[in-house]
Amino acid sequence: MNLINEVKKKKELRYLPDSIVKRALNRTHNNVKDSRALLRKYFGVFLTNRVLKGKGSIEEILKTHISSKKRNYESIYREIFKITEIVGSVIDLGAGVNGFSYKYLREFAGPVEYIGIEASGQLVDQMNNYFKNEGLETSCKGFHLDLFNISEIKKILRKSTKKRLVFMFQVIDALENLQKNFSKEFIIEIAKESEIIVLTLSTTSLSGRKKFQVKRTWITRFLEENFNIKRDFNLNGERIIIFDKK
Ligand SMILES: C[S@@+](CC[C@H](N)C(=O)[O-])C[C@H]1O[C@@H](n2cnc3c(N)ncnc32)[C@H](O)[C@@H]1O
Known part of the structure; x- marks a missing residue:
């Protein structure tokens, strides 16, 4: 075998x-x-039973996914859209269960197109079921894709409505651990087909127990050298960096 x-x-x-x-x-x-x-x-650690079965309210689903559970979606979207003018689409790379937060997104971003790209097939199915059940399938869609497949991701970005806002929420660690230094190339390529990027890093460990001092200075340095940082702030255990092209 x-x-x-x-x-x-x-x-x-x-x-x-x-x-x-x-x-x-x-x-x-x-x-x-x-x-x-x-x-x-x-990948697997995020798939709690509730997420796998898609049972419960959207608030419950958002709370059971390990990286979104501490997140207050209203606060994060409020902060992001404070400085970002009208966007046409949000492309969420390594979306997890974020698709279930669309109603919060819409509150602050208006009726944007939402595209969630995710490796976990179960999450993509759940996300698309949710969009269908809520009658959102014309503006929201999940794609089952590997982010390492940059050319496919760029194709999707090219088809998306401008202004394109890309989310990279807590996904850099997974990329780096499967291929060291891939995220730099990844960010550069994605930026070519988008207008603005929001990247987040968890400031606590996966288990949430110990505070871990990942300064990740390499990413700060890399972003400062190559992009225009619009904002860099902390919110509920998450560092949020908003940037666009120089
Ligand atoms: C830490 S979780 C973050 C989820 C979501 N962005 C959030 O912040 O709530 C990372 C997610 O990225 C997905 N992911 C990681 N590497 C990926 C890859 N190469 N292609 C597609 N998805 C990936 C994982 O399946 C997981 O759902």
């Missing part, structure tokens, strides 16, 4: 794109157990 299928035997990893599983196998010298552990850390 091929190693990719072997890794994917586990329920929570079954619907990841093969390209991502392959990357994990490369990082772990083809060790199935280690690949699973790596993938669980960056």
